[in-house]
Amino acid sequence: MICQKHGSSKNEMRLNPFTGEWIIYAPGRSNRPEDKENGPELDLPAHSYETTCPFCPGNENMLPAILTEIKGKDGKWQVRIVPNRYPAVISSEQENREFAGMYMMMKSSGNHEVIIESPLHNQAIEMMSLKEAGYLIEAYHRRYSDLAKDRKNKSVILFRNHGKAAGRSLSHPHSQIITLGIIPRAMRVRRLSSLAYRRKNLRCLLCDIIEFEQRSKIRLIYENKRFVCFVPFTAEVSFEVWIVPKTHQVDFRDIPDEEKPDFADSIIKVL
Structure with missing residues (x-):
């Protein structure tokens, strides 16, 4: 399907042909109400x-x-x-992909x-x-x-x-x-990098990073029984901090109930 409209008043995602990243466009969000009392x-x-x-x-x-x-x-x-x-x-x-001239987009x-x-x-x-x-x-x-x-x-x-x-x-x-x-592309790249590291070293990349940061203490900010908080070696923005569980977990869904208080404690301390 060829889409003739190069601009749109509706929410859509556009594929950046240089990076392969999908960008969300939501013009309606400019209508959000704002607090008037604050600076x-x-x-x-x-x-x-x-x-x-x-x-x-x-x-x-x-x-x-x-x-x-x-x-x-x-x-x-x-x-x-x-x-x-x-x-x-x-x-x-x-999410039907379509073209706007030479560009790809989808709702x-x-x-x-x-x-x-x-x-x-x-x-x-x-x-x-x-x-x-x-x-x-x-x-x-x-x-x-x-x-x-x-x-x-x-x-x-x-x-x-x-x-x-x-x-x-x-x-x-x-x-x-x-x-x-x-x-998102950033998440795909991290996953592929982690898989490549595991194939080469037979170890988990994030687990090795945690161990190194605990040992060096150079970028370590806070640590409790179950979580480690540190500035990543390749921080991309100011004040970037990672809060990482000490146990090997693949997904946030896997967090046990007994670890949630320590996660809450880590967030309070870091912020």
């Missing part, structure tokens, strides 16, 4: 509730839906997951959800107690695992924008989770 870096507000914030308790009428919640012993929600009202990808779309298909990290409008992860951060890790793990069950989802990606410059539009602390019907 350019969206510092955390002083108050714990905001009447106009869709993520604050009591403002559920502003949400498109509630997908799942992690509740405390008191029955109140501690972490809430909702659909992204301005998604970069749409679950109903079919961006997948899930795009928001993880509201706390009922409090001004509680960042680094301010959380271990118990509160544990609720967040449980939400990450539960939703990641659920989305990964769908065979259409070739990759599940958790991410968090910090500050307006990074793309965050609302100051209420939140993360996002997105699924794609493709595996």
Whole structure:
């Protein structure tokens, strides 16, 4: 199929012919509402509730839906997951590849959800107690695992924008989770490199890196019983930190319940 339109008002993915990477274009995300009270870096507000914030308790009428919640012993929600009202990808779309002249493109298909990290409008992860951060890790793990069950989802990606410059539009602390019907090039390259290392050395590349960083301590930031936090030798951005389990694990779905508190502790300490 030949597509005559070189620009589009709809969400789509375009293949970079030089790198082989698929790029998501989502023009509708420019319509996202933004906090007016905060400065350019969206510092955390002083108050714990905001009447106009869709993520604050009591403002559920502003949400498109509630997908799942992690509740405390008191029955109140501690972490809430909702659909992204301005998604970069749409679950109903079919990934049929087509051409726009000499370029390849396809509709961006997948899930795009928001993880509201706390009922409090001004509680960042680094301010959380271990118990509160544990609720967040449980939400990450539960939703990641659920989305990964769908065979259409070739990759599940958790991410968090910090500050307006990074793309965050609302100051209420939140993360996002997105699924794609493709595996991003960077992930493919890392997987192939790991497989090549294992074939050559009969060992796991990441396990060897952990062992080296623990021994050298040059880039080691924090370590507890089950996790190691360090700056990678080839860090690509400022303040890049890896949080890696000491046990050999292939997938975030494999994390045992007993390791989740140490993972939460690592995130609090690093942030």
